[in-house]
Amino acid sequence: MAEITALRTLHNRLRQRLALDLAQAASRIPAFAAPGQPVRVMELEFPSPLGIAAGFDRYGHLGRRASALGFGFNEIGSLGPADMARLRLPARGSARLGINLSLDARQSAEELGAMFRSAWKQADYLVVNLIGPTSEPLMQRTERPRLRRLLAALRHETHTSNLSGTRRVPLVAKLRSLPQQPPLELAELLLELGFDGLLAAHDPGPPATRQRYRGWQDDMQQAQACRQLEHLHRLCSHDLALMSVGGIQTAAHLRARLEAGAELVQVHTALMHQGPWLARGLLARDSERS
Numbered sequence: 001m002a003e004i005t006a007l008r009t010l011h012n013r014l015r016q017r018l019a020l021d022l023a024q025a026a027s028r029i030p031a032f033a034a035p036g037q038p039v040r041v042m043e044l045e046f047p048s049p050l051g052i053a054a055g056f057d058r059y060g061h062l063g064r065r066a067s068a069l070g071f072g073f074n075e076i077g078s079l080g081p082a083d084m085a086r087l088r089l090p091a092r093g094s095a096r097l098g099i100n101l102s103l104d105a106r107q108s109a110e111e112l113g114a115m116f117r118s119a120w121k122q123a124d125y126l127v128v129n130l131i132g133p134t135s136e137p138l139m140q141r142t143e144r145p146r147l148r149r150l151l152a153a154l155r156h157e158t159h160t161s162n163l164s165g166t167r168r169v170p171l172v173a174k175l176r177s178l179p180q181q182p183p184l185e186l187a188e189l190l191l192e193l194g195f196d197g198l199l200a201a202h203d204p205g206p207p208a209t210r211q212r213y214r215g216w217q218d219d220m221q222q223a224q225a226c227r228q229l230e231h232l233h234r235l236c237s238h239d240l241a242l243m244s245v246g247g248i249q250t251a252a253h254l255r256a257r258l259e260a261g262a263e264l265v266q267v268h269t270a271l272m273h274q275g276p277w278l279a280r281g282l283l284a285r286d287s288e289r290s
Contacts, residue, residue, distance in 0.1 A: 019272040020057060026276035027065040027093075037283055039072070041263045042170035042196045042241045044124060046096050048072035049258060050279050053245045053266035054100035054127070054174075059086050064093030070279030071095050075266065078102045078129045081115045089122060099123040100174065104134040105143075109153040116154055120161045125170040128154060130186075131201050148189060155193045170196035172243065177202050182228040187235055195240065199266075200232060202246030213269055216247035226260035233261025249274070251282045 037048045051073035052066055058076060066074035076087070077100030089097070099119040103112065119126055128151065129135060138147045151173070158171045173190050175183040177200040187198055202225040203212070215221060229244055236242060244262035248254055249270045257265045271278050 023276040027068040046072035051266050053268035060089040063090040064095045067093045067095035096124040098125045100127040105137040113157040128173045131176045172197035174199040177228045182231040197241035199243040229260035
């Protein structure tokens, strides 16, 4: 069983590397660009509401050039303190750049603050990743006071940088939103602390198997993700921007998430399966129906 798991992991890594290489090559061909559908979210202008999720372009090799493929933003990461020096961000491109940062339960608020200050200089928005393995201990109810302190410290760090800098970088938290379990309590905490956005992850996480990819073609599973967004939207209203990731494969999926309350939508596995012109297809078909 361990050997099979290792082989699947290697296969996923190779497939993702190939998909990233194809995306980098296609980003240099303007003919692949998708129709523009600019949106304003968190006081930022995004060329389109469709973006790339963290994990695809971890170290920013595609970076802002994702705009040439029709993506309005590209979220790189997740990154820890040791990863910051490995960033290789292309200077060109109009896609917004998000940096997804791991919240490690073993790190102090001071260490996390230093990492956020470094990322702030390069990002258009920052994401606290609360679904990774390093943050899992903090998700226990008994650790809620410590989680609150860390999130409050990071919010203060970002706010201070925004006040002293020449621009404003919004702060988002990525939360798991599983069937019948929209993270309402944690969303309330984000509202209380003054976060700018919430990224709802509807997929249980890696490995991204072909079976799970096919499972998201079920209309009931898509509708369930939309119901979770609707619950969060009612709670957050206009005080917390909603983002959605997990299972988006078609223009209908994209449109349904937006109608359910998401302001920005991310893709990852579909980009690996359908190729770098995915955004062109999803946005063009969505425009035709609008």
